[in-house]
Amino acid sequence: MTAEQHTGAPVGRDVHAGAGVRRTVASRLTGRVKLVYLYGCPPRATYVKNTAYAVTVFSHTRGQETVGKYFSRGDLGRRGFAAERLSSELFGDRPWRMPVTRWHRRGFSVPRLPDAARLDLACRSMTSAERGRMGAWALDVLLEIYLAGYLHGDLQPHNVWFLDGRPVVTDFETFGRRTPGIPFLASGDITGDDPAPRDRPLDPAFDPDDDWSFHHVLGVTLDDAVQLLRRDLAASSSAADRRKLDALEGRLT
Incomplete structure (x- = not known):
């Protein structure tokens, strides 16, 4: 499947079965109260979607349009929120991480961007070379996370957005420690396998x-991205890039 043929992951509010059924005012109010109670999201926020332990809403933060993600009271919700907080503490200053506009008691807000700014949609107007560069960029981000001793767990095109012209990564709820000693190209973000127990599978x-992977959405294979990134790192004289190259070649685990 080529990048042009792929439809991408769902964007915005989910379309539920029975969407044409008219809901009563009472049922809508009951649903909103339940969302506020379970996730702690603002009562006036616009519902976007939810998982078993988190809800995504459109809202405003200090006058700015934002996307809020709020986590449930249970263990899964607490661990997902903790993973987001930890990733921000470690990588919040990196240009590749989506900035957090505000932290809430059980959630956080980030800038709201147009749907077309999401990579799996933006890539439709990219050249083959541009899509290849995005694959190499993603691999570079994963290398940086790997060298810090962690994995993202779900870095795919639908979790990459363009903010002020630069790509940024979102959705760190699967973020966590990786098992040491595993070469980068055999690690969880590349193969989906890591011996440590996880709340959900790695993607x-x-x-x-x-x-929904780079392989299908952008038409960029792992080998394509490795070759491009290897060339860039080998041409660099920085110590950080030499360390990344060593990890990419399996000399650092």
């Missing part, structure tokens, strides 16, 4: 069997 960035 490899370049999985050829996943319709």
Whole structure:
């Protein structure tokens, strides 16, 4: 499947079965109260979607349009929120991480961007070379996370947005410690396998069997990205890039 043929992951509010059924005022109010109680999201926020332990809403933060993500009271919600907080503490100053506009008691807000700014949609107007560069960029981000001793767990095109012209990564609820001693190209973000127990499966960035991966959405294989990144790192004289190259080649684990 080529990048042009792929439809991308769902964007915005989910379309639920029975969407044409008219809901009563009472049922809508009951649903809103339940969302506020379970996730702690603002009562006036616009519902976007939810998972078993988190809800995404459109809201405003200090006059700015934002996207809020709020987590449930249970263990899964607490761990997902803790993963987001930890990733921000470690990488919040990196240009590749989506900035947090505000932290809430059980959630956080980030800038709201147009749907077209999401990579799996933006890539439709990219050249083959531009899509290849994005694959190499994603691999570079994963290398930086790997060298810090962690993994993202779900770095795929639908979790990359363009903010002020630069790509930024979102959705760190699967972020966590990786198992030491595993070469980068055999690590969880590449293969989906890590011996440590996880709350949910890892989604490899370049999985050829996943319709939402870089492999299918951008038409960039793991080998493509490795070759491009290897060339860039080998041409660099910085110590950080030499360390990344050593990890990419399996000399650092």
